[in-house]
Amino acid sequence: MNISVYSDGAKIPLDLAVGQTIQINWTTTDNSLYSPPSVTTRSEGAVITFNGYEDLTIAGRAFLNTCKLTDKYIPTGKTSVVWLAKGFGPIRSEELDEKGVVVPGSRKEISAILAAP
Known part of the structure; x- marks a missing residue:
C-alpha cells in the first residue's frame, strides 16, 4: 500500500477567470x-x-456547472482534462496527445454513485 501526501502548493485557486492559466x-x-x-x-x-x-450527465446523475481544467504536468509534459463537481471532486478525466486530441481509451469517469451529498 502506498500513501501520497501533497504540499500546500498543490492547491488550485478558486478565483480563476475562464481562460486563465496558472502554474502551481x-x-x-x-x-x-x-x-x-x-x-x-x-x-x-x-x-x-x-x-x-460544463453540465455533464454521468452514472445517471446530472452534474451542473462542473469545473473543467486542462493540466499539463511538469516535467512529464503529460496533458489531461479533468472535470470537477461540487461535493464529488473529479468525475471525469481524459488524456490529450501532443496535438491536443483525446487519446483513445483514456477517458476515466465515475461509474456509480453509492452515496451523494
Whole structure:
C-alpha cells in the first residue's frame, strides 16, 4: 500500500477567470508500506488552464456547472482534462496527445454513485 501526501502548493485557486492559466508547484511525499517500508519525496508542478463550466450527465446523475481544467504536468509534459463537481471532486478525466486530441481509451469517469451529498 502506498500513501501520497501533497504540499500546500498543490492547491488550485478558486478565483480563476475562464481562460486563465496558472502554474502551481508542490512536493509529493510517497510512503510505501511494503517491505521494506520507504519514503520518497519529489518536486512536481502543473500548468493549469480553467476552461470554464460544463453540465455533464454521468452514472445517471446530472452534474451542473462542473469545473473543467486542462493540466499539463511538469516535467512529464503529460496533458489531461479533468472535470470537477461540487461535493464529488473529479468525475471525469481524459488524456490529450501532443496535438491536443483525446487519446483513445483514456477517458476515466465515475461509474456509480453509492452515496451523494
